[in-house]
Amino acid sequence: MPKKVYIHTFGCQMNKYDSETIAGILQDYSLIDDPEKANLILINTCAVRQHAEDKVYSLVGRLSIIKKDNPDLKIGLCGCLAEQYGENLLKRFSALDMVIGPDNIYKLPGLLDELYKGRRIVLTGHPSESVRSLPTKRVDKIKAYVPIVLGCNNRCSYCVVPWTRGNIRSRTPQQILNELKNLANSGYQEVTLLGQNVNDYGCDFKDSPIAGLKSVAGLEPVAGLEPVDFCKLLIMVNELDGLKRIRFITSHPKNFKSELINTLPQLQKVCEYIHLPLQSGSNKILKLMNRGYTIEFYQQLVEDIRQKIPTVSITTDVIVGFPGEEEEDFNQTLKAVEEIRFDSAFTFKFSPRPNTPSATYPDQLSSEVKQDRLEKLIASTSRITKEKNSRLIEGIEEILVEGQNPKDTSFFMGRTRTDKIVFFKANADSLIGKMVKVKIIGCGTFSLKGELL
Numbered sequence: 486m487p488k489k490v491y492i493h494t495f496g497c498q499m500n501k502y503d504s505e506t507i508a509g510i511l512q513d514y515s516l517i518d519d520p521e522k523a524n525l526i527l528i529n530t531c532a533v534r535q536h537a538e539d540k541v542y543s544l545v546g547r548l549s550i551i552k553k554d555n556p557d558l559k560i561g562l563c564g565c566l567a568e569q570y571g572e573n574l575l576k577r578f579s580a581l582d583m584v585i586g587p588d589n590i591y592k593l594p595g596l597l598d599e600l601y602k603g604r605r606i607v608l609t610g611h612p613s614e615s616v617r618s619l620p621t622k623r624v625d626k627i628k629a630y631v632p633i634v635l636g637c638n639n640r641c642s643y644c645v646v647p648w649t650r651g652n653i654r655s656r657t658p659q660q661i662l663n664e665l666k667n668l669a670n671s672g673y674q675e676v677t678l679l680g681q682n683v684n685d686y687g688c689d690f691k692d693s694p695i696a697g698l699k700s701v702a703g704l705e706p707v708a709g710l711e712p713v714d715f716c717k718l719l720i721m722v723n724e725l726d727g728l729k730r731i732r733f734i735t736s737h738p739k740n741f742k743s744e745l746i747n748t749l750p751q752l753q754k755v756c757e758y759i760h761l762p763l764q765s766g767s768n769k770i771l772k773l774m775n776r777g778y779t780i781e782f783y784q785q786l787v788e789d790i791r792q793k794i795p796t797v798s799i800t801t802d803v804i805v806g807f808p809g810e811e812e813e814d815f816n817q818t819l820k821a822v823e824e825i826r827f828d829s830a831f832t833f834k835f836s837p838r839p840n841t842p843s844a845t846y847p848d849q850l851s852s853e854v855k856q857d858r859l860e861k862l863i864a865s866t867s868r869i870t871k872e873k874n875s876r877l878i879e880g881i882e883e884i885l886v887e888g889q890n891p892k893d894t895s896f897f898m899g900r901t902r903t904d905k906i907v908f909f910k911a912n913a914d915s916l917i918g919k920m921v922k923v924k925i926i927g928c929g930t931f932s933l934k935g936e937l938l
């Protein structure tokens with residue numbers, strides 16, 4: 486009888502991909518969705534804010550109870566929190582058998598025997614062998630995430646990711662293209678290229694800033710290929726047969742090159758969608774955050790992108806309540822979001838993280854001030870999102886149908902090229918995975934309503 490693994494995933498798309506990899510490499514295990522029937526429970530964790538951390542601890546508490554009735558069950562913690570606290574987590578939670586950081590999951594199959602012998606395991610760090618291609622067992626059959634670059638070399642002063650994911654390591658173009666070809670051959674329609682900062686793709690390749698095929702991370706150079714940066718990689722990906730849509734996240738404003746802006750309109754499969762985190766509208770705060778751009782630079786960048794790609798949807802991340810953020814700074818953020826008019830915005834209260842410089846900056850703000858600013862910001866960004874959505878009413882959109890609306894199965898759900906969700910009435914399962922045209926007939930803040938044409 487195959488053993489059974491239950492995987493619970495928190496956090497970002499990179500974590501979702503890692504969970505699919507874990508499911509793929511645990512070949513002796515079948516993936517189940519009931520933790521009570523599992524031989525192995527893995528919790529893939531996120532450390533980006535305190536709230537993400539707290540959610541993990543409460544799940545560990547709940548799952549520990551299952552272990553009392555099932556002493557053979559093993560529980561492992563993977564992901565960014567595992568990397569951040571390592572052994573301390575084993576000390577803190579007696580129910581945990583294993584703590585394994587994101588760059589060590591490829592070792593997992595070889596560790597399981599040890600685990601079942603009763604050894605408690607901690608594996609953290611960023612070995613260069615982690616830049617590799619592993620089998621995946623994917624949840625979705627239509628769209629897939631594919632990492633192009635691991636880690637991050639930026640040091641935004643609030644961010645834990647460079648600690649948990651390590652320095653930048655780009656996958657080679659061959660690794661990426663092979664994975665994409667396999668996805669295309671298996672019928673996938675849409676891929677999202679992943680990186681903490683995709684614009685840095687290739688900057689770590691040895692011998693030349695973008696000499697993509699030299700000896701990176703111990704891999705042999707492959708003859709006959711040109712040096713590759715993000716723009717060149719996108720051109721190569723766009724030429725692959727089979728895939729219909731290509732997306733990428735996340736773009737850091739500071740090195741979004743004009744060459745990329747000029748190239749994007751020529752890449753037919755690359756969708757008109759750019760996630761471009763602003764973080765703050767105040768130059769004082771941007772500097773304290775170590776973001777490497779000013780609000781004027783950011784606004785000019787948005788203008789340049791919109792000029793070349795008029796139908797583009799631009800989304801963002803904003804943090805409120807960064808240490809030292811005065812009313813005046815916050816008002817500049819409000820002014821910026823009103824002027825820029827994002828298609829949508831993810832908004833966060835600043836959360837001090839271990840090891841990050843801003844956790845010890847003076848002038849930390851109270852949770853009341855943060856909450857108040859968050860609410861004001863959300864009122865503004867969601868009003869703008871809805872206004873932007875309402876402008877699409879009466880227009881025709883091409884959407885990739887992803888599935889039925891679980892809340893009302895007479896409705897199907899798909900996304901526009903600009904990543905907006907559209908619900909529409911239909912009664913044929915056969916639409917799933919197809920591109921269809923819909924007329925937009927209504928909208929809310931988070932979705933559009935369409936009519937199948």
Ligand code: SAH
Binds near residue numbers: 836
């Ligand atoms: N590499 C990506 C994503 C980083 S994490 C990027 O550079 O955009 C996703 C978002 O979480 C960030 O854009 C930021 O807005 C938010 N975030 C990161 N650290 C945070 C912290 N300490 N407190 C609050 N929000 C944070």
Ligand code: SF4
Binds near residue numbers: 639641644646
């Ligand atoms: Fe964190 Fe900044 Fe790197 Fe994004 S670019 S992962 S916010 S350090």
Ligand code: F3S
Binds near residue numbers: 495532564
């Ligand atoms: Fe992702 Fe959270 Fe780690 S956002 S990179 S899982 S800290």
